[in-house]
Amino acid sequence: MNSFQEIKEQIDNSKSIIVTAHINPDGDAIGAGLAMTLALKKYGKDVRFVLQDKNPDTTNFLQGIELVEKYDKNKSYENDLTICVDCATKERLGETQSLLENKKSINFDHHISNTLYADLNCVKNISSTSELVYNFLKDSDMELDKSIGEALYTGLVNDTGNFQHDNVTENTFKMAADLKKLGIKNSKIVREFMNTKTLAAIKLMGKAMFDMKFDENKKLAYYFMTREDLDMYNGRKEDTEGIVEKLLSLDKAEVSLFLREDTKGVIKGSMRSKHDIDVNKIAAIFNGGGHTKAAGFTSNFTGDKIIEIVLENL
Ligand SMILES: [Mn+2]
Incomplete structure (x- = not known):
């Protein structure tokens, strides 16, 4: 150094x-x-x-x-x-x-x-x-x-x-x-x-919160936003800011995962962790990285496959 x-x-x-x-x-x-x-x-x-x-x-x-x-x-x-x-x-x-x-x-x-x-x-x-x-x-x-x-x-x-x-x-x-x-x-x-949002960002946040899933076993709150979801509101990448943090606010969640399909077949993943789970390690499985409590990656796997791999490794 x-x-x-x-x-x-x-x-x-x-x-x-x-x-x-x-x-x-x-x-x-x-x-x-x-x-x-x-x-x-x-x-x-x-x-x-x-x-x-x-x-x-x-x-x-x-x-x-x-x-x-x-x-x-x-x-x-x-x-x-x-x-x-x-x-x-x-x-x-x-x-x-x-x-x-x-x-x-x-x-x-x-x-x-x-x-x-x-x-x-x-x-x-x-x-x-x-x-x-x-x-x-x-x-x-x-x-x-x-x-x-x-x-x-x-x-x-x-x-x-x-x-x-x-x-x-x-x-x-x-x-x-x-x-x-x-x-x-x-x-x-x-x-x-932070507190100024586009209409698309507010709608997409609402959709993600309404349709989010929670895995009781692994305490994972997650949501996969498809390209169709984004296009429905003319959403841009930056209109999904804050969704991964909001997922983690679920009382029982220890870790959150937000997947966004940027283009067909290319998915951007973001993860957050409340306590001891090291999401930098999980992101590394997909050649991504970041910090122990906040990390990200890009993958060519399907959304379902990514969720499966994350759950296996938690
Ligand atoms: Mn930074």
Whole structure:
């Protein structure tokens, strides 16, 4: 693992930097990536924020979000350093993994399943990549401002479920206090980012809750959302945010599984755990990963087959 100092030196020695993050970016990927981009800009660096996929609409309120560029494989990118945030494997970068070829690379992440794929790796078991990036920026004496603070706070809210998970430490609260001092509006961020839903998202949540299943033996609450379900409400992937957490709220559930058919034959799985069940291990069966209490995977098996395998392994 590389120190903040080594990473800072690499940044200082680079002329042109691209920050990137995982496909289907969530609030932490956007928060950490945007904060890094804005802070390096402020520091005087030539820096761009390039992603395979668009940022979720719930992050449109962030100042500087227009800096997000969609990766274009027909363009050549002349940067000499690529910084990856919140991305456990090279593959999860999607198309932007080509930005690691023939360039120096840095990997900032908090997933325990991280494969340390970059030249310099900074991976820590911490609430969020946003907390890690914050620690790095502070350690490097880089100046923060309200826009950077709001990006970082969005990442914290995303990965801690607005400060309700076990991954929140004393340091996470200290960071939040410091961001508040920068003038961030925490209630605005939570409303815009977490508590604003599309009609499709509300309908799909309702459908999932109505049709969910519970396995008494394995204490698994689960739901498989087919492509037809999604299409019925013109739902997009991001309209299913929060369903896996809601499934886990069932009193008797210890673990939850949400399956979503992204395209015919390709299913995205998300899992959450209340206490001791390690869902990172279950996700690994499908070559996925994440954290012990929150993990995900993508599979070509049928929904029924995935449910069967998960139940067998619980
Ligand atoms: Mn994260």
